Amino acid sequence: MTDHVKIDREAGVLTITLARPEKKNALSNAMYGALADALEGAETDPEIRVVVFQADGDSFSAGNDLGDFVAQATGAFTEERHVWRFLKALANATRPLVAAVHGQAVGVGTTMLLHCDLVFVAPDARLTVPFVNLALAPEAASSWLLPARIGHARAYAMFALGEAVDGATAAAWGLANAVVPAEDLRARARAAADQLAKRPLGALTVTKGLMRDAEAIAALMDKEGALFAQRLQTAEAREAFMAFAERRAPDFSKAG
Template sequence: MTEHVKVAIEAGVMTITLARPEKKNALNNAMYGVLADSLEQAEADPAVRVVVFQADGDAFTAGNDLADFTAQATGAFSGERHVGRFLKALANATRPLVAAVHGQAVGVGTTMLLHCDLVFTSPDARLTTPFVNLALVPEAASSWLLPARIGHARAYAMFALGEAVDGTTAAAWGLSNAVVPLDELRARARASADQLAKRPLGALTTTKRLMRDAEKIAALMDTEGALFAERLQTAEAREAFMAFAERRPADFSKVA
């Protein structure tokens, strides 16, 4: 468990709050464990009808904690990696998922939104998927889901160039349902969750199953995950993480 993820259940709604604001809610292994446990609990608990993701501080999440990535790249990490459990829980979720997104939403902070059923972004939201910048590849089945949602050209620019999408553009492109003033963001997400909690759960579950190919999504996650793990061991990745730690631009020209 970790104090960096807060979970509350009220009136059929499980609210999951990322609470590591001093690190821009960067997700470490312990946080992924709580996220996975919570989604698994939501599936098993008939009292939970909807799940809401939100975050404290000025960012939704800065993505994966790069200290964890570095540990994996250098072989210093041991134990179970919970990110895979979290991603599979997203793929297989039958409960409606709602997200309130503000500030930075980096990497998994954006790709997880592709698994949410309702997403609300504030104007200051900045959605980025800079995997190539770190010599990595897309994850969370985003290599299929993102271009399917916004088109190949836009998705490629987000993946390969790390281009950011603001909250207003996210709504225009269909990455979110609406752009909402920051001071109204949580209330809007909660109001939508409350509406969903009053709907017949069986009908919601069946509708979601019809709209998503969970088996294909989970299989693609496995493929991406294997390639992601391979990329973490490359000289390109070592250069990317070293450059980040040394606060300098990465130089991939010297990497064979």
């Protein structure tokens, strides 16, 4: 359990709030575990009809806690990695998923949105997937889902160059349903969730199942995960994390 993920249940809606604002909601292993537990539980709870993701503080999520990455790269991480449970829960979710996104949405903070059915963003949202910057590989089936959503050229620029997408652009490109003033963001996401909660759950489940190939998505996550784990052990990744810790630009020419 962790205090960094808050869970609320009301009127058929499960609201999951990332609550680690002092770290810009960087996701620790414990947080991934809490997220996975919540999504898995929603699948078996007949009272839950919709799930909403939101976040406290000035950012949606800074992505994976880099301390965990460093620990994995050095062999110091010995716990069960709950990130895989969370990603598989996203892939296999049958309940509608809604997200309210503001500020930074880095790495998994963006790739998880590709599994959400409705996404609302504030104008200050900045979506980034800088895996190459960290000498890593895409995850959460984003190597397929992101180019399928926005096209190869745009997706490649986000992956390889680390280009950020603001709220207005995210909506224009189809990564989000709408740009909403920050003060109205949570209310807009909740209103959408309330609407969904009143729809026939069986019909929503069938519709989502037809629109997504959960088995193919999960299989790609496994492939990406294996490559991601390999990349964590490379000299390039060690240089990227060392440079981050030392607050300098990485020099990958010496890591090849």
